[in-house]
Amino acid sequence: MAASQREQALSLLAAANNHGDLAVKLSSLKQAKDILLSADLSLLSDELFPYLVELQSCHEALVRKTLVEVVEEISLKAMEYSQLLMQVLLTLLTDPDSVVARQAIVAGTHIFCEVLDALAFQFHRHGIVERWLEEIWSWMIRFKDSVFQVALEARSVGPRLLAIKFLETCVLLFMPDNDSRGHATEVARSAQMFNISWLSGGHPVLDSIALQSEANRSLFILFDLLRSPSLLPGSITISIINSNVQGQSDGHGMELLMSAPASSRQFLIAYLLRGFGSIAMQFISFKLFSHSFAVYTYIHTYIQPLYCDKTSCKFNLINL
Structure with a gap:
């Protein structure tokens, strides 16, 4: 047979x-x-x-896209034998065809979440992590770093939007005491499974401190992207605002911001207020008044109520 x-x-x-x-x-x-x-x-x-x-x-771009789908299916069903296929994801992340690149980010995110779950569950249940799983995780780290670069540098809007969603996924997965399980994003269909609290007793491969640092890095990349809205297409700016502030349409908003440790949350909120204020003013300079009003609405509806210091970072519609 x-x-x-x-x-x-x-x-x-x-x-x-x-x-x-x-x-x-x-x-x-x-x-x-x-x-x-x-x-x-x-x-x-x-x-x-x-x-x-x-x-x-x-x-043929359609063949490359289908190849990514095949790699995803095989990897999720037979992860132990999929190491050789991981290079396909890394190569096609920067494919000149944006449809192929987007598919690589989506597939890689699904696999990333699945490998993360497998690492946590295998050690929890058996007290060991097999070598093949460690090696696939090393591929996933390379995938993560490559997607971060796409978020920062890609010229094509489609892949960059999905890379930003991946940053959001990293924050939701790696921040402590998050309540994101069950509220997976479009690309993070398995993100609800993993919780960093599972690593409280230690793990031979996953370092909870390093992962939390990675979450902070992801969060600050999102915030820094907002500080240069003139360099970003409008759809990307909206995506970042939604990731940082409004959340998904299922009503579970503010997950990224509120998942931050209490000790740093006020600093992040103040940082975000300043960033949005800068965005609003730049929109006005380009005479994009409807965009500016939308940002102003976000500030007053979602962010400013969370900030303890009501005087130092207050915005007024007249000033905008």
């Missing part, structure tokens, strides 16, 4: 890589995926996965 699956998969992957017809390439790739998902990958992954990796260089 394994030999038959091997031959079928090899034939289909060869067609996906070499056939000139796009429909045949896509159909072959999807059929190969179905075989791989039903096969014993302990016997086949080392031989067959390199053919999947080759497809990241395919000139």
Whole structure:
């Protein structure tokens, strides 16, 4: 049976890589995926996965996008054998086609959350973390760092928006005493599972202090992006405001800000007030009065009520 699956998969992957017809390439790739998902990958992954990796260089964007989807499905179902596939995500994060890059960020975020859960659960249940899981986590750290760069540098709006959502996910996952479980964002469908309090007894791979530092880094990147709104398309500014202030449409707003430790929360709120004030004034300088009023509304509705010092960072509609 394994030999038959091997031959079928090899034939289909060869067609996906070499056939000139796009429909045949896509159909072959999807059929190969179905075989791989039903096969014993302990016997086949080392031989067959390199053919999947080759497809990241395919000139057809739709094939590259489908490849990312295949990598996600295989990785979530058979994580132990997916190390070789992780390089596909890293490569396609910066794909010139924004649809492919967006799919890589979405898929990578799902895998990131799943690997994080697996690390915590494996140690909690068995007292060990297997080497293969440590190695995949090292890939996830590289993925995280690469997505951070996309948030800061990408020219395409679509990938940058999803990179910002990934920053939000990191804050929600890594801040202590968060109440975000069950309120996953669009890209963080597994984020509700992990809670950093699970690491209170120590962990051989995950350092809770380092993760909290990473959350703070993510939060300040979001705030710093807001300080230069003239460099950001309007949709990105709105996305950052929603991430930092309003939250998702399910009503669980302010999660990012309120998940910060009490000792630093007031500083962050004051920092955010100053940042939004600067944004409002820059919008006015560009005669974008409706944008400025929207920012003013955010300030007074969501942020200023949280700030203890009611005099030092107060904004007035007349001044705006």
